[in-house]
Amino acid sequence: MAEKKRKVRGREAALSRDQIVAAAIDLLDRGGEAGLTFKALAERLATGPGAIYNHIASKTDLVAAAADAIVADVQRGRLETADAEDALRNFALGMFDAIDAHPWVGGALMRVPGQPPLLRILEAVGQDIRALGVPAEGEWASAMAVFNYIVGVGGQNAANAQLARAQALDRTEVLTSLAHTWSSLDPVEYPFAQSIGTQLRTHDDRADFLAGINFIVIGIVASIRAT
Amino acid sequence: MAEKKRKVRGREAALSRDQIVAAAIDLLDRGGEAGLTFKALAERLATGPGAIYNHIASKTDLVAAAADAIVADVQRGRLETADAEDALRNFALGMFDAIDAHPWVGGALMRVPGQPPLLRILEAVGQDIRALGVPAEGEWASAMAVFNYIVGVGGQNAANAQLARAQALDRTEVLTSLAHTWSSLDPVEYPFAQSIGTQLRTHDDRADFLAGINFIVIGIVASIRAT
DNA sequence: ACCTGAACACCGTTCAAGT
DNA sequence: ACCTGAACACCGTTCAAGT
Numbered sequence: 001m002a003e004k005k006r007k008v009r010g011r012e013a014a015l016s017r018d019q020i021v022a023a024a025i026d027l028l029d030r031g032g033e034a035g036l037t038f039k040a041l042a043e044r045l046a047t048g049p050g051a052i053y054n055h056i057a058s059k060t061d062l063v064a065a066a067a068d069a070i071v072a073d074v075q076r077g078r079l080e081t082a083d084a085e086d087a088l089r090n091f092a093l094g095m096f097d098a099i100d101a102h103p104w105v106g107g108a109l110m111r112v113p114g115q116p117p118l119l120r121i122l123e124a125v126g127q128d129i130r131a132l133g134v135p136a137e138g139e140w141a142s143a144m145a146v147f148n149y150i151v152g153v154g155g156q157n158a159a160n161a162q163l164a165r166a167q168a169l170d171r172t173e174v175l176t177s178l179a180h181t182w183s184s185l186d187p188v189e190y191p192f193a194q195s196i197g198t199q200l201r202t203h204d205d206r207a208d209f210l211a212g213i214n215f216i217v218i219g220i221v222a223s224i225r226a227t
Numbered sequence: 228m229a230e231k232k233r234k235v236r237g238r239e240a241a242l243s244r245d246q247i248v249a250a251a252i253d254l255l256d257r258g259g260e261a262g263l264t265f266k267a268l269a270e271r272l273a274t275g276p277g278a279i280y281n282h283i284a285s286k287t288d289l290v291a292a293a294a295d296a297i298v299a300d301v302q303r304g305r306l307e308t309a310d311a312e313d314a315l316r317n318f319a320l321g322m323f324d325a326i327d328a329h330p331w332v333g334g335a336l337m338r339v340p341g342q343p344p345l346l347r348i349l350e351a352v353g354q355d356i357r358a359l360g361v362p363a364e365g366e367w368a369s370a371m372a373v374f375n376y377i378v379g380v381g382g383q384n385a386a387n388a389q390l391a392r393a394q395a396l397d398r399t400e401v402l403t404s405l406a407h408t409w410s411s412l413d414p415v416e417y418p419f420a421q422s423i424g425t426q427l428r429t430h431d432d433r434a435d436f437l438a439g440i441n442f443i444v445i446g447i448v449a450s451i452r453a454t
Numbered sequence: 455a456c457c458t459g460a461a462c463a464c465c466g467t468t469c470a471a472g473t
Numbered sequence: 474a475c476c477t478g479a480a481c482a483c484c485g486t487t488c489a490a491g492t
Contacts (some may be wrong), residue, residue, distance in 0.1 A: 015457080038485060048458045050487075055456095059485065110337055113386040114405040119412075119420055126419030140426045143419070145439030149372075152379010159340040178341045185346075192353030192370070193346055199367045212372030218449050219442030242476080265466060275477045277468075282475095286466065 015047060017055040017065070024066045028104040032165050036063070060111065067108035068117040074098045075120045084131035085217055091124045092150055092213045096206060099154040106158025109151050122147050132217075133224055142220045149216060153209050175201050242274060244282040244292070251293045255331040259392050263290070287338065294335035295344040301325045302347045311358035312444055318351050319377055319440045323433060326381040333385025336378050349374050359444075361451055369447045376443060380436050402428050 023044045027036045038049040038059070045052070056062045079090040099106045109117060126143040134142045164174045182190075182197035250271045254263045265276040265286070272279070283289045306317040326333045336345060353370040361369045391401045409417075409424035 037483090039483095042459095048460095049485080050459070051457050053486075107337065110334065110382045110386050111389075113383065113390050114401075114408075119409070119417070123417050123420045126423065130419065139419075140423060140430060141435050141438040142442070143423075144435050145376075145442050148380045148383060148436075148439060149376050150379075152377075152382060153375045155337045155379060155382050156340065156375060159337050162338075163340050174341075181341075182346070190346070190350050192357065192366075193350045196353065196367060196370075203367060203371075208368050208371050209375075211368040212375060212443070215369070215372050215443045215446030215450070216439070218446035219444070222445050222449065223442070264464090266464095269478095275479095276466080277478065278476050280467075 015045060015051055015055060020045065020052060020055055020062065021065045021069055024062050025069060025102070028063075028066060029102055032162055033104050033107055063104075063108045064112045064115050064117065067105050067112065068115075068120070070098050070102050070105050071095070071117040071120045075124055078124060084128050084133075085221075087131065088125065088128035088146065088217065089210065089213055091128065092146070093206070093210065095121065095150050095154065096157075096209050099157055100206075103158045103161030106151075106154035106156070107162070110155050110158075118147075118151070121150060125150070129220070132220065134220060135224070135227055138220075138223060138227070142223075145216050145220070146213070149212055153212070157205065242272060242278055242282060247272065247279060247282055248289065248292045248296060251289050252296060252329070255290075255293060256329060259389055260331050260334055290331075290335045291339045291342050291344065294332050294339065295342075295347070297325050297329050297332050298322070298344040298347045302351055305351060311355050311360075312448075314358065315352065315355035315373065315444065316437065316440055318355065319373070320433070320437065322348065322377050322381065323384075323436050326384055327433075330385045330388030333381035333383070334389070337382050345374075345378070348377060352377070356447070359447065359451070361447060362454055365447075365450060365454070369450075372443050372447070373440070376439055380439070384432065399428075 020041070023041055024036055027040055027044065031040075036059075038052060041052060042049045052062075056065070074091070074094040077094055079087050081087050081090075105117075109121075112118060122143060125146045126139065129139055129143045129146070132142075160171070160174070164171055167174065169177075179197045179201040182193050182200060185194040185197075187194045247268070250268055251263055254267055254271065258267075263286075265279060268279060269276045279289075283292070301318070301321040304321055306314050308314050308317075332344075336348075339345060349370060352373045353366065356366055356370045356373070359369075387398070387401070391398055394401065396404075406424045406428040409420050409427060412421040412424075414421045
């Protein structure tokens with residue numbers, strides 16, 4: 001009954017913004033940033049490229065909406081807990097896992113400054129920072145530190161995933177190849193990278209991410225005590 | 228005498244990779260990521276687009292080389308000091324200032340995982356982490372935390388600069404407009420962002436960046452003591 | 455009001471032809 | 474060995490014509 005009005009045209013239902021965003025997410029998940037083209041999108045939606053512009057303003061707008069849908073999911077899954085540190089860690093790991101599952105989100109966040117998806121992240125982080133007891137004058141700097149770290153790691157992960165895809169290799173192969181290159185570096189010019197090459201192959205991205213969050217949280221908590 | 232062999236053709240000197248990279252940096256500085264096209268580059272170098280491919284493999288290769296030149300400059304300017312914390316802060320600020328002066332570098336670093344420019348950053352950070360006295364098993368996580376933070380902030384700054392350029396606005400105008408949007412948010416759904424809107428307009432990016440570095444350094448130093 | 459799809463103005467890259 | 478520049482295979486976006 002509710003959908004009676006819809007099936008008037010050749011297509012199953014009228015084109016909607018949500019439908020376009022969903023198709024865009026699917027294309028991005030399958031083919032990365034290069035996988036989303038208006039040609040592929042129009043084909044998938046059984047329409048012409050021009051029709052899409054009746055619902056979105058530009059490709060940038062579309063990618064922002066796609067990234068926003070992913071981030072909104074993480075936001076909805078936030079932990080209701082008495083421990084602010086746990087809540088912050090939980091949200092940060094939620095973002096990490098979401099970007100791990102949808103690597104293009106990491107790159108997308110880098111191209112939409114101040115827009116809804118980033119606003120959601122800052123909001124979640126900011127609420128936890130407040131719950132942590134950070135005084136008003138330290139809120140901004142504390143929230144930005146965590147925010148920048150989350151987005152920064154996301155961007156790196158996106159870059160790694162894109163590189164692996166472009167070379168048609170998996171993560172292990174890319175890391176093994178990179179570790180070999182690093183280990184072959186001149187130990188005088190690159191003492192750290194040369195010696196750390198083997199750790200590159202065996203490290204756990206998620207654990208490293210959490211370790212960084214913890215460093216920042218420790219720093220923030222210590223700064224509260226110092227005031 | 229040394230250049231006798233060169234001026235045999237119509238152009239002043241033969242095309243070289245360094246010359247191409249220098250021209251690319253200039254175009255990127257003037258017009259951002261969109262300013263670097265093979266058409267503009269060929270015009271600037273008084274040649275055809277095809278000639279450039281005799282010296283570089285692709286546009287990705289060229290942007291990586293351009294970013295590497297900027298990062299190499301920061302690396303060369305590293306502080307020789309007894310205080311490892313100062314050295315780390317100094318290098319991090321050097322990267323911040325370089326990306327502030329050449330915003331496209333922030334975006335470029337996000338597209339060249341494991342490549343020379345990022346390797347230089349990790350190496351500089353890693354050396355300072357070692358000098359800080361971090362035990363071997365904590366080196367990787369500590370260095371990655373600082374590295375990810377530096378690159379993450381760089382990416383955000385690049386995005387902000389690109390947005391301002393695209394809208395033909397300056398930083399203050401963009402921030403004022405964004406602050407207004409944030410302040411108009413629903414205080415129930417976005418209590419943090421809504422209340423922090425005014426700080427967005429008056430904040431100091433460089434000071435915030437340094438505050439974040441300090442949080443991480445405090446966390447790392449505390450973790451050394453805990454072992 | 456929305457869809458259609460050809461056309462437009464680009465883009466990075468290739469390559470046969472030159473020197 | 475390197476340069477030249479037309480040609481190629483794309484791309485996002487526009488718009489007159491339809492319904």
